[in-house]
Amino acid sequence: MSTTRHNWTKAEILAIYNKPLMELLYEAASVHRQFHDPNTVQVSTLLSIKTGGCPEDCGYCPQAARYHTDIEGNDLMSVQQVKAQALRAKSSGSSRVCMGAAWRNVKDGPEFDQVLEMVRTINKLDMEVCCTLGMVTENQAQRLAEAGLYAYNHNLDTSEEYYKEVISTRGYEDRLETIDNVRKTNVTVCSGGIIGMGEKVEDRAGMLVALSTLNPQPESVPINALVAVDGTPMEEETPVEIWEMIRMVATTRIVMPETQVRLSAGRTNMTREGQAMCFFAGANSIFAGDKLLTTPNPDVNEDMEMFKTLGLNPQKPFIKKMQPETVEAADSQFESLGEKPRWTRPEHKIDRNEEAKAQAKSRL
Ligand code: SAM
Ligand code: DTB
Ligand code: SF4
Numbered sequence: 499m500s501t502t503r504h505n506w507t508k509a510e511i512l513a514i515y516n517k518p519l520m521e522l523l524y525e526a527a528s529v530h531r532q533f534h535d536p537n538t539v540q541v542s543t544l545l546s547i548k549t550g551g552c553p554e555d556c557g558y559c560p561q562a563a564r565y566h567t568d569i570e571g572n573d574l575m576s577v578q579q580v581k582a583q584a585l586r587a588k589s590s591g592s593s594r595v596c597m598g599a600a601w602r603n604v605k606d607g608p609e610f611d612q613v614l615e616m617v618r619t620i621n622k623l624d625m626e627v628c629c630t631l632g633m634v635t636e637n638q639a640q641r642l643a644e645a646g647l648y649a650y651n652h653n654l655d656t657s658e659e660y661y662k663e664v665i666s667t668r669g670y671e672d673r674l675e676t677i678d679n680v681r682k683t684n685v686t687v688c689s690g691g692i693i694g695m696g697e698k699v700e701d702r703a704g705m706l707v708a709l710s711t712l713n714p715q716p717e718s719v720p721i722n723a724l725v726a727v728d729g730t731p732m733e734e735e736t737p738v739e740i741w742e743m744i745r746m747v748a749t750t751r752i753v754m755p756e757t758q759v760r761l762s763a764g765r766t767n768m769t770r771e772g773q774a775m776c777f778f779a780g781a782n783s784i785f786a787g788d789k790l791l792t793t794p795n796p797d798v799n800e801d802m803e804m805f806k807t808l809g810l811n812p813q814k815p816f817i818k819k820m821q822p823e824t825v826e827a828a829d830s831q832f833e834s835l836g837e838k839p840r841w842t843r844p845e846h847k848i849d850r851n852e853e854a855k856a857q858a859k860s861r862l
Contacts, residue, residue, distance in 0.1 A: 501755075502715065502754070502755055502756055503710070503753070504710065504711050504712070504713045504715070505711065506706070506707055506710045506711060506753050507707065508700065508703045508704055508707050511703040511706050511707060511710075511749060511753060512699065512700065512703045514748075514749050514752055514753070515699060515702065515703060515745050515746070515749045516699070519741070519744070519745070522745060522748045522749075522779075523744070523748060523775070523778060523779055525748075525752060526747075526748035526749075526751045526752050526779045526780045527778055527779065527780065529751055529752050529755045529780065530751055530755075530779075530780040530782070532755065533755045533756050534780075534782055536777075536778075536782075537809055537810055537811055538782065538810070538811050538812075538813045539777065539781075539782050539783060539784060539805070539810045539811070539812060539813060540593060540594065540758055540760075540782060540783040540784075540812070540813040541591055541592045541593060541594070541783070541784060541786045541801075541812045541813070542592060542593070542594040542595070542596050542626075542628065542760070542783065542784070542785050542786070543583075543584075543587035543590075543592040543594070543595050543596070543785070543786055543787045544596050544598060544785050544787060544789070544790050544791055544795075545575075545580065545583050545584075545587075545595055545596065545597050545598070546572070546598050546599075546600075546789075546791040546792060547574060547575045547580060547597045547598065547599055547613070547616065548572065548573065548574045548575070548599040548600055548601065548609075549561060549569065549570070549571050549572040549600055549791070549792060550563070550569050550570070550571030550572065550600055550792075551563045551571045551600060552600035552601065552602065553602050553667070554602050554665065554667045554668065555665060555666055555667045555848070555851050555855070556655075556664065556665050556667075557663075557664045557665065557695070557730065557731040557732050557848065557850065557851050557854075558655075558664065558692055558695055558724055558725075558730060558731075558732050559730065560727040560729070560730055560792050560793065561600040561791070561792060562730070564854075564855045564858060565729045565730050565731070565854045565855065565858050566729040566854075566857065566858035566861050567727050567728065567729035567730060568728070568729070569727075569792040571600075574599070574609050574612060574613075575616075576612075577612065577615045577616050577619055580597070580616045580619065580620070581616075581619050581620070581623070583595075584619070584620045584623055584625060585623065587625070587786075587787065588623060588625055590786070590787075590798050591786070591798075591802065591812045592625070592786055592787075592812075593625060593626055593812065593813055593814060593815035594625060594626035594627070594628055594648070594649070594815065595620050595625055595626075595627055595628065596628035596629070596630060596649075596651060596785070597613070597616060597627070597628070597629050597630070597631075598629075598630045598631075598651075598791045599613070599629075599630070599631045599632070601631050601632040602632050602633065602667070602668065602841070603631075603632040603633035603634065603839065603841055604631045604632060604633070604634045604635075604638045606638070606834040606835060606836050606837060607834070607836075610638070610641075610834075611827070611834075613629065613631065614641060614642065614645040614827065615645075615827070617629065617642060617645035617646055617647050617824075618645050618646055618824045618826070618827075620646075621645070621646030621647075621648070621821070621822065621824045622646075622824060624815060624816075624821065625815055626648040626649065626815045626816065626821075627646060627647050627648050627649075628647070628648060628649040628650065628651055628688060629642060629647060629649075629650055629651070630650070630651035630652065630688075632652075632676075633652075633668070633672050633673075633675075633676045633839070633841050634650070634652075634676050634679055634680065635679060635835075635837050635839050636679040636682050636683075637832055637835050637837065638679075638837075639679045639680045639682065639683045639685060640682075640683050640832045641830065641832045641834075642683070642685060643683035643684050643685045643822065644824075644825040644830055644831065644832060645824060645825070646821075646822045646823065646824035646825075647685050647822065648685065648686060648816075648819070648821075648822060649685060649686045649687070649688045649717065649718065650680045650685050650686075650687065650688065651688040651689070651720070652673060652676050652677055652680070652687075652688070652689055653673075653689055653690050653691050653692070653720065653722075654670070654673055654674075654689055654690070654691055654705055654708050654709060655673075655691040655692055655705070656691050656692065656695060656697050656701050656702075656704075656705050657697070657700070657701035657702075657703075657704025657705050657707075657708070658670045658704065658708065659701065659704060660695075660697045660698075660701040660704070662844075662846065662848075663696075663848060664695060664848070665848075666844055666845055666846050666847070666848050666851065667843055667844075667845065668841060668842060668843065668844070669842040669844050671842065672841045672842055673689075674708075677689055677712065677716075681714075684822060685822075686716075686717035686718070686818075686819060687712075687714075687716040687717055687718075688716060688717065688718040688719070688720065688760075689709060689712075689716045689719065689720075690709070690716070690718075690719040690720035690721055690722070690750075690760065690762070691705045691720075691721070691722065692722040692723070692724050692763070693721065693722070693723055693724070693738050693742060693743070693746055694723050694724035694726075694735055694736075694737060694738035694742075694764075695724050695732055695735060696732070696735055702746055702749075703749075706749060706750060706753055706754075709754065710753040710754050715754045715756065715757055716754070716757055717757060717758060717818065717819075718757060718758040718759075718760055718783060719750055719754060719757050719758070719759050719760065720760040720762040720783075720785075721743070721746050721747055721750060721759065721760065721761065721762055721781075722762040722763035722764060723737070723738045723743055723762075723763060723764025723767065723768075724737075724738070724763070724764065725763050725764060725790070725793045727792075727793065729854065729857075729858065730854060731848070731850040731851045731853065731854040732850075733854075737764075737767055738764070740768055740769070740772035740775070743761075743764070743768070743772070743776060744772070744775050744776055744779050747759055747761065747776045747779045747780055747781045748779035748780060750780070751779060751780025751781075752780075758782055758783045758818070759780050759781045759782060759783065760781070760783035760784065760785070761773065761776050761777075761781040761783070761784050762784075762785055762790075763785070763790055763793070763795075765784070765785075765795060765796055766794050766795060766796055770804050770807065770808075773804065774804075774808055777808065777810065782813075783813075784801065786798055786801050
């Protein structure tokens with residue numbers, strides 16, 4: 499019987515986070531060994547299938563159209579381009595491809611049909627397929643599942659309270675509803691967040707309450723360190739210290755023992771020793787490839803050298819859950835409903851988001 503708890507309180511999580519480091523590490527590493535092979539790390543490759551020009555105002559994101567950043571925008575990639583990239587990722591040792599689109603939400607139509615075809619194509623390469631496309635309805639999640647999607651990434655990013663200081667164009671409840679829609683299908687849930695956005699430790703604990711009290715808990719939880727990109731409202735945030743990352747990973751491991759904890763954005767600022775401590779603390783997944791979505795990531799060869807030094811092995815695909823079957827478009831049970839879902843738009847004022855937007859305008 500699973501001993502995983504779904505009733506963690508903020509006070510309990512804060513007490514774990516703030517333990518003396520050696521105790522925290524020992525406890526997290528012990529939990530890790532109970533549920534996972536400590537020498538296996540899952541490797542995912544990110545692929546930005548539609549870059550930039552996003553209508554949202556997420557204060558951390560270089561892809562939001564309203565801020566002036568140096569990224570190069572791109573329309574939706576072709577299925578052939580995606581297939582070529584997936585094959586490259588496979589040959590470099592990745593078991594999963596995670597396709598990201600700078601969309602607020604999925605819209606039924608030819609572009610979504612094209613994404614479904616990408617999912618079918620990658621699943622047929624015997625790789626785990628993940629998508630992160632913004633908010634989805636239940637029908638859209640079912641269509642992704644039918645195409646052979648293994649995981650859907652949709653981050654809560656931070657606590658419900660601090661979320662209001664980061665994004666004004668959508669609400670926390672939309673994020674939770676999307677996760678719930680994915681949960682109604684056979685697709686696994688990937689949801690985590692970012693540290694280093696100016697939030698308090700209480701907000702980090704608040705996010706872990708929100709994630710750990712989901713039942714079932716997400717199958718994977720990415721922990722990102724903010725990549726502070728020039729032109730975004732968070733450009734001046736000081737980088738998180740490695741100790742904060744280690745504490746966050748360890749706490750996540752303790753409250754979500756079965757989940758795959760992903761050491762995500764921010765690894766270019768971490769030493770090998772720092773990353774090793776994160777693996778010891780329970781991280782058992784990374785994003786590999788020289789690029790995340792739009793920002794740099796360590797070189798694949800460097801990562802493979804690090805794995806060798808630490809005696810880590812990349813995880814094979816479909817170890818945790820069976821490979822889903824792919825239903826061809828012509829045999830689909832779920833037709834496009836042409837839905838126009840009303841996701842919320844709180845539109846409250848966030849000063850630093852407004853300032854970054856005004857600065858971008860003044861540069862035009
Ligand atoms: N547009 C979709 C959405 O927001 O759900 C999917 C793509 S979005 C880029 C996926 C996630 O990337 C965000 O939820 C956020 O957690 C992470 N992210 C974006 N910009 C980041 C940054 N500068 N540093 C760290 N993580 C970031
Ligand atoms: C996640 O939690 N981190 C990834 C993935 N899920 C989609 C994205 C990180 C993006 C970092 C900023 C960028 O490269 O644009
Ligand atoms: Fe758009 Fe996603 Fe970036 Fe927010 S995080 S601006 S929704 S791409």
